[in-house]
Every structure is written in C-alpha cells, then in structure tokens.
Amino acid sequence: MAKGFYISKNMGLAGLLMGAVAGVVIIALAAVYDKEKTKNQNKPVDGVTTVSPTTSSTLSTPKNPWEYYRLPDSLSPVSYNITLWPRLVVNASTGLYIFTGQSDVVFRCEKETDLILIHCNKLNLTLLSGHRVRLTGLDGATAPNVISSWLQVKTEYLVIQLKGKLAAGKSYRLSTDFQGELADDLKGFYRSEYTEDGVKKVVATSQMQAVFPVTLIHQRGTVALSNGRDVETVNTTIDGAEVTKTRFEPTKRMSTYLLAFIVSDFAHITGSIENNNVLVRIWARRKAIAEGHGYYALNVTGPMLQFYEGYYNASYPLSKSDQIALPDFSAGAMENWGLITYRETALLYDPASSSVGNKETVLTVVAHELAHMWFGNLVTLRWWNDLWLNEGFASYVEYLGADYAEPTWNIKELIILYEVHKVFAVDALASSHPLSRKEEEVNRPDEISEMFNTISYSKVLYGSPCSRPSPTARFYMVLHSYLNEFAFNNTVYSDLWDHLQKAVLTTPGMSLPHTVHDIMNRWILQMGFPVVTIDTATGHITQKHFLLDPDSVVDRPSPYNYTWMVPIKWMKGGVEREQHWLLQETAGSEWVLANLNVSGYYRVNYDTDNWERLINQLTADHTVIPLINRAQIVDDAFNLARAKVINTTLALRTTRYLSQERDYIPWESAIRNLNYYILMFDRGQVYGMLQVGSSYNMIYQTFTVAEVLYNQINAISFACRMGVERCRVLTSVWFREWMLNPDHNPIHPNLKTTVYCNAIAAGGVEEWDFAWTMFKNATVATEAAKLRSALACTKVPWLLNRYLDYSLDPAKIRKQDCTSTISYIAHNVVGMPLAWDFIRARWSYIYTEYGGGSFSFSNLINGVTRRFSTEFELKQLKQFKEDNAGVGFGSGTLALEQAMEKTAANIKWVAENQEQVMNWFSNECT
Ligand SMILES: *[C@@H]1O[C@H](CO)[C@@H](O)[C@H](O)[C@H]1NC(C)=O
Ligand SMILES: *[C@@H]1O[C@H](CO)[C@@H](O)[C@H](O)[C@H]1NC(C)=O
Ligand SMILES: *[C@@H]1O[C@H](CO)[C@@H](O)[C@H](O)[C@H]1NC(C)=O
Ligand SMILES: *[C@@H]1O[C@H](CO)[C@@H](O)[C@H](O)[C@H]1NC(C)=O
Ligand SMILES: *[C@@H]1O[C@H](CO)[C@@H](O)[C@H](O)[C@H]1NC(C)=O
Ligand SMILES: *[C@@H]1O[C@H](CO)[C@@H](O)[C@H](O)[C@H]1NC(C)=O
Ligand SMILES: [Zn+2]
DSSP, rough: OOOOOOOOOOOOOOOOOOOTTTTEEEEEEEOBOOOOTTTTTTTOOOEEEEEOOOOOSSSSOOSSSGSSOOOSSEEEEEEEEEEEEESOOOOOTTSSSSEEEEEEEEEEESEEEEEEEEESSSSOOOEOTTOOOOESSSOEEEEOOEEEEETTTTEEEEEEEEEEEOOTTTEEEEEEEEEEESSSSSSSBBBOOOOOOOOOHHHHHHHHEEEOOOEEEEEETTTEEEESEHHHHHHHEEEEEEEEEEEEOOOOOOEEEGGGGEEEEEEEEEEEESSSEEEEEEEEEEEHHHHTTTTTHHHHHHHHHHHHHHHSSSSSSSSEEEEEEEESSSSSOOTTTTTEEEEEEHHOOTTTOOOOHHHHHHHHHHHHHHHTTTTTTEEEESGGHHHHHHHHHHHHHHHHHHHHHHHGGGGGGHHIIIIIHHHHHTTSSSSSOOOOOHHHOOOHHHHHHTTTSSHHHHHHTTTTTSSSSOOSSSHHHHHHHHHHTTTTTTEOOOHHHHHHHHHHHTTTTTSSSSHHHHHHHHHHHSSOOEEEEEEETTTTTEEEOOOOSSSOEEEOTTTTOOOOOOOEEETTTTTOOOSSSOOOOOTTOOEEEEEGOOOSSEEEEEHHHHHHHHHHHHHGGGGGOOHHHHHHHHHHHHHHEEETTSOHHHHHHHGGGGOOOOHHHHHHHOOOOHHHHHHHHTTTTHHHHHHHHHHHHHHHHHHHHHHHHHHHHHHHHHHHHHHHHOOOOOOHHHHHHHHHHHTTTSGGGGHHHHHHHHHHSSSOHHHHHHHHOOOOOOOSSSHHHHHHHHGGOOOOOOOOOHHHHHHTTTSSSGGHHHHHHHHHHHSSSTTHHHHHHHHHHHHHHHHHOTTTTHHHHHHHHHHHHTTTHHHHHHHHHHHHHHHHTTEEEOOGGHHHHHHHHHHHHHHHHHHHHHHHHHHHHHHHOO
C-alpha cells in the first residue's frame, strides 16, 4: 500500500513545539530568539548572522544585504543559549497568550561588518520594555553601539545597524530578552493544534551551524523535551509562578533547522539500542501510550538504530533518541536530531484497528527519519539545492533499515513501486528538472519547498554504478569515510563523489570506464533519464532521452546533451550475463532482458521479436524472469506505449500472464498502469467496455484467492471500482452492520479503506453522515484518515460540495488535511469537476490561508488535474494560470507546468488510443 507520505522534512518546524497540560493543546513556537522594537510588527527571530555590505549571491542584484534571501557569510554562529518560558494562560495585562525568553548568541565575525542581520519568522515578538539588544565583545573585543534596527518584511530580517565595525576574527555575544504572543494564527508560533508553518526561518537558519544549550521553563507537571538529554530539572518560583526549569545538555554542532522543543503532558515508553547506552523513547498522547500504540515503533527503533550503526559504521551520535507523535503535523515527520516529530499516523500503530498498510507506514517513516540521524543530521547539506543528498539517500537507506527490522516483508522489492515508478512518471516530462539545481536557482521559501518533491526523494542514486550498495561492503566503507570526514559539518554532492572515486581507485579489480564524477554528474545535472533500445537481431544498443509526450519540447539545455552513461545488467535465455556498459551481442532465438532487477535508472525497449519472446516466456513460465523485472516489463511497456514508442496492444498483452502471477508487485504495477486508462476513460464510453471487462473479471477471481495479502485488498478494491456487483453488495452489508452497532466495527482493518469507500459511494446521506460522525469521534489517527478519504467517495454532488466547504473549515478538517481532502474529492469522477470549480473560485483564499510555501500545493494541483484529457480542460488550466498569475502558485508552480504538459499528452493519447483499447477489451471479452 502506498505510503501516506514520504516527505519527512517539515521545514517550518525550526523552533519549538509545546503542548499544554491537557495534552490536547499543542503549541508550536517557531522562533527562539530575538528582540525588536517596531510596534505591532515585531517579529521573532531564530537565527543570527550578520552581513557585510558586500554580498556574493544571486541573480537580480539588490543593493542592500537585507534584500537578499540568503544570509551573508560575514558572521558565523558558535552557540545559541536559549531559555524559553511559554505561558499557557491568558496574560492579564495584555489579554494574550504569551511566552518570554532570553537568548545569548555567541558568534564569530569572519569579515568586518557594521550590520547584523537576524532572520525572523512571522512571530509577533516584542522586546521586554527597558531591555535592549546587548552586544558584548568577547576576548577583549570592543562591541560597537547599535545605531538603529528595523524589520525588513519581505526577506524577514531584523536588521541591526552598528555605529562601528565588528572586527574579523573576534567573537561577540548578542543578548536579548523578549516576549512574544502565542497566537492561534498557525504561523510560527501558535496555540491549538500544530499544523502549518512558514518556511522562511529555515531559509535563514539552514546554513547556520552551532551548538545549542537550551533551557525550558514550564508549568509543573508537564514534561519538557529538546534535542539533548535533560541534565537538570528543578522546581522553582519565578515572578510568583511555580514552575519547573529543565536544562538540557548542549546539542552537538548542528543546523538550526534540526532544533526542537516540546512541552506537553505526554506519556512515553522506553527502550534502548542493544549493548548501548542510548535511551530510546516513544512519546504520545497519554491515552495512545496507555493503549499500547507506541510499541510497534519502539520495537523497531532499537534494531534499526543498531542496523544503521553497522551500515554507516558510525555509532549513533547522540545520547538519546526521542520520537513523538503530534496530533497535527504538516509533514509526515521531521528528523530533528534526537527529537523526531511525527504525525500520529506515522508513529502510532494500533494492532486492533490499524491495517498492515498503516504498520508499513510506521516502519518506513521511522526507518527514514532514523536514517537521517547520520545522513542529513551528522552530515548535512550546504544548501537546499542539494536536498536530494539528504532525502534521496534517506529514502533509499530506509528500505534497508526497514528490511532489517521486518526481514519477512521483502520490503526492498517495493522500492520499484514506491520510488522508481513514481519518479519515472514525473521525470519523463519536459518540465522536469535536474536532481541538483544550481545554488542560485533556489532562494525563496517556495523554491525551497518545491525541492521537496518526488525527484529529490526518489531519483537518487538509482542508476549509478556506485549507488546501489554492492554486497562487497565497499560502499559501506565509502560511507564511513565520508561521514567521518564531514561529521558535524556540511557537504556538497561532489564531496560524496570524491569519496566514491577514492574507493574505486583503491579497490583491487574494480574499474569504471570513467570517473565517478563523469558518470554521476550526468544523472544529477540533467533532468530525465534514457530509454535504452536493444535490437537483439543486430546487437545494436542506443539510448534516447525518454519523454512521455514525444512531441514535447525540451527547452532546458543540458551540458551532456541528454545522454547518459548507462550500466547495463542483463540476462539472456534465463542466464545472467556480465554487466556491460555497451551490449554487443545478438540474441538468436533467446530472449534478452536488460536492466536486471532494475538496478539502473532507465527504461528498456526491444525489437518486436524480443518483445514477443519475453511475452511468451512470461506466459510459459514467468518465474524465470526476476520478480522486479516482471513488474518492470509491464511498466516499461505501458509507458513506452504512452510515448508512442510501441503500440498499446503490445503493452496490454504484457498483462495477460498475470492470471498466473501470485506476487503483489507485478499486479500492482499493472493496476497502476490500468488506472491511467480508467482515469482517461471513466467519463466516456470506453469505460463501459473496461467495466464489462471480461478477462479482468476472471483475473479478479484469481486475485481474490491469491495468498498475498495486498493482492486481496487490491482485488477487492479494483473489483469494486470496476463495478462488480458482488463487491458493492458485500461492502454495503458490512458497513450497514457497523452502522447498526457503531461500537463494534466488524470490518477487517486491512479492508477498511476499500469497504468504507465503496459503501459510501453506494450509499447516500445516511452513510455519509454516519461516517462523518465516526470521523469526528475517531481517537486513532489512522482510523480518522481512512474515514476522511472514504467520505470523498460519495457520488452525491451536494454531499461532495458540502465536503469541499468543510475542507476549508479548520473546525471540521484540520488545516494539515485540507489539500489532501480536496485531492480525494477530485479523485472521484463525480467530485473532480466540483473540486476544480472549487479551487478556481477560491484559489487566492486557499493560497493566502494555507501558505504559498506549503508543500501540499503540488499535490493539490496534481490531484485535481490527473484526469484532464480534453482541449477544454487544457484551456481552463491555461486560463487558471493566467487568472492567478498575480496570486502565484508557490510550491505548486512546477506542478502546474507539469499538469499542462500532462494534459496535452493525455489529449493526444486518448485520441490515438481510444479505439485500440476498446478493441482489445472487447476481444478479450469474447
Ligand atoms: C501580529 O502581527 C501582525 C502583522 O504584523 C498583525 O496583523 C497582528 O495584529 C499582530 N498581532 C498582535 C496580537 O499583535
Ligand atoms: C545560558 O543562559 C542561562 C540563562 O541566562 C544561564 O543560566 C546559563 O548558564 C547559560 N548557559 C551557557 C552554557 O552559557
Ligand atoms: C516538581 O513538582 C512536581 C509537581 O508539583 C512534582 O511532581 C515533581 O516531583 C517536582 N520535581 C522536583 C525535581 O522536585
Ligand atoms: C513488540 O515486541 C514484543 C516482544 O517481542 C511483542 O510481544 C509485541 O507484540 C510487539 N508489539 C508490536 C505492536 O509489534
Ligand atoms: C567543515 O568542512 C570544511 C570543508 O568542507 C572545512 O574547511 C571546515 O574546517 C570544516 N569545519 C569543521 C568545524 O569541521
Ligand atoms: C545532441 O543530440 C542530438 C540528438 O541526439 C543531436 O542531433 C545533436 O547533434 C547533439 N548535439 C550535440 C551538441 O552533441
Ligand atoms: Zn527525509
């Protein structure tokens, strides 16, 4: 089952999270530090740096340092000593919820400057009256006086102008006392559920590395957590308030975006890494812990950390590992060093009500975040343009960690579905982008959040000769030397290449035709990937940039002219051959299969005879062909057909053998590809044909008896979707049973998603309202998530419209869930036009309310437009782009371009293939 989310980085969460005593109220405090004196505009700050008037970066050339988004390099922080005290009761004099704090930042001046720039986020922050910014020189340095300070709104800096210069090589301390409001505006600092957050402070702070000694002052009876272990907890009285003061060990040197603080009344369970003193804890709402929902995560964390210690050959860098589930969280999880935050659905598992898919989500998300403790945290990226270095690597390694913890799940095989196919789909568009962007292309917060996309997460390293760790252990040694050299520091991608190259040179018997840099740069500096065409009659092999729409125009120049160095692993007649960089061998009468186990990031096409031989082999005995390749043959064929490289009937024929297939992955691969047909046709007459659908009916039955669990789920859900009557009746009956006795849900956890959806689709307002009530009352997050998606399945337009309205009402649908709810509605064939109208009518509101930098805009646009396949829809899309040019599309900008490109391709595809598809299905029926 698909992972709920794969994005782990909540860019917004740079600062604090706090939960009130009740555990219901979670307060996220984004800013840690600052002072400001402009009246109402005062903002909190969480980074410190200064600027020299000479600034190196960027395209347009603003005159002043504070007009640049990136901080200059004239100052570098050494430590941030932060003390924070959030008040969870209304302040009598101001009528507001407030927090107060103190901050001492020690920084070193690298280049002479008379400016200090401090990045601020959206927090309203005021200096306590009577206090000023205090600048002190250390080690005999003299601090100049402050002339003035102001807030630069656009770039969100607090600018401090000094009377004299700070001297290069000297260190200074900037001290402030501040007070801020715990507003409920969901920006930076907020009360109530944690949801959304601006991105900007991360922009500022990400390249800053320092050490953070932290102290939290909190209400008695609550627990305070931060990155380090608590070293001292004392009860004390401050200004007449009885409080607890918790001091934490200073963090390691790290990026500010990894800092986190939480105050809550949460409970926890404890474990450890075997033979190690590292304290492992899982935190969550008291009730969730009491009901045992944290045990699964705890069970897998110890083994995974132990595995990573061996894999990276580097011990876990901290003294403890806390993981905490928050009722609201905009991303899936965030890898704060030593204090990882999760959505509840990504950390908690309830054996009684959660499905195996939910369990898998917990496993893989935890594996991903823990992998970051080394790759991403111990060694971090220099700038966001190289995000893939963090994310791609963690997205790969998570499968190894997950496999170690659940060795019987064969989870590594799923990489092909979850990562490779997903990224193939977007990277085949002319509007894709290179994995690594130029530093200067990524500046603004929305540009940064746009980097958190499928390509950064999934394209990595597949396809490189060095990336897929070879069993020779060579790769592990590379990682060790890389992590060792750059521990507590940051890198650019070429640092990794250097280490790989060194390994190649020092390994006896290992040689590459080119340097690692030459090979790998082609994969990361140009977008896309090749289709390799093998002519088995002549032995000729050629490559070409694979574009889903062959007529699309690639206007992005590539330094390599869209050619790649492709390592080709292959087999002939069932026998594995030596890897070739070029293949020069004719096949005779034997089939040739290339990209064995899909170790390379490319698609493969063959001459017609070889396609026939492969299809024959699949039918005769598919087990000779490796599992992953069976899935890949189907996926390559369907995509080559979409790109008009082969014909559609050939692609459809690769699915015939599936009636003998018992494994999940090839089935899932076929279903995902057939889903495209359904999306293209479910509003037209061909759909009737698909439904009558024939051979597929038979397939579903085979499917239903299949032992593989995911196949059963797939079979039932696909059969229902295709309108199989028995399926509709069955799901409705089960659901009705539940409605009659709401305290006893008779539906198996693994089937809930499908049953809920189909029963609501077949039902009316009664079913819908019941599901809504159950959604509102759900105390387990995974259960709520299933109901929320099922509510979008109704075919009743007014219910869908009402649900759309609910999606923008935070009292009904949490802000974190707004865009995915709209996407669910759009996935429904009846809901799609309603959702599209809804978005068009309210774009500016949604954009403002939910933040242009928010991640989910690309998902929203993808979700709503995935069915688009008519000229009229393309026109509407263009109009939409034009109409809202003034508002903007933020992190959805690229998605909008992709949507237009995909729509254009769909229009052509439907025109060209409708008849072939209809014929094929009607022939298969008879
Ligand atoms: C916080 O700042 C915003 C904009 O700067 C302003 O609209 C709002 O009224 C402020 N809130 C408070 C409570 O001062
Ligand atoms: C940090 O600041 C607090 C409060 O000002 C102080 O008590 C503490 O000693 C400081 N810690 C360090 C490591 O400077
Ligand atoms: C502080 O006070 C709380 C509640 O009054 C109590 O439970 C806790 O044990 C005290 N802690 C210390 C370190 O005295
Ligand atoms: C956690 O591990 C224990 C001990 O092996 C086992 O009894 C328990 O069922 C596991 N819990 C979960 C939720 O996997
Ligand atoms: C970080 O790495 C750079 C080289 O990339 C090096 O110059 C610098 O000294 C390192 N800093 C630390 C603190 O290790
Ligand atoms: C780039 O590739 C295209 C097509 O493969 C070819 O026509 C063109 O000459 C190449 N250009 C360069 C500069 O190599
Ligand atoms: Zn990640």
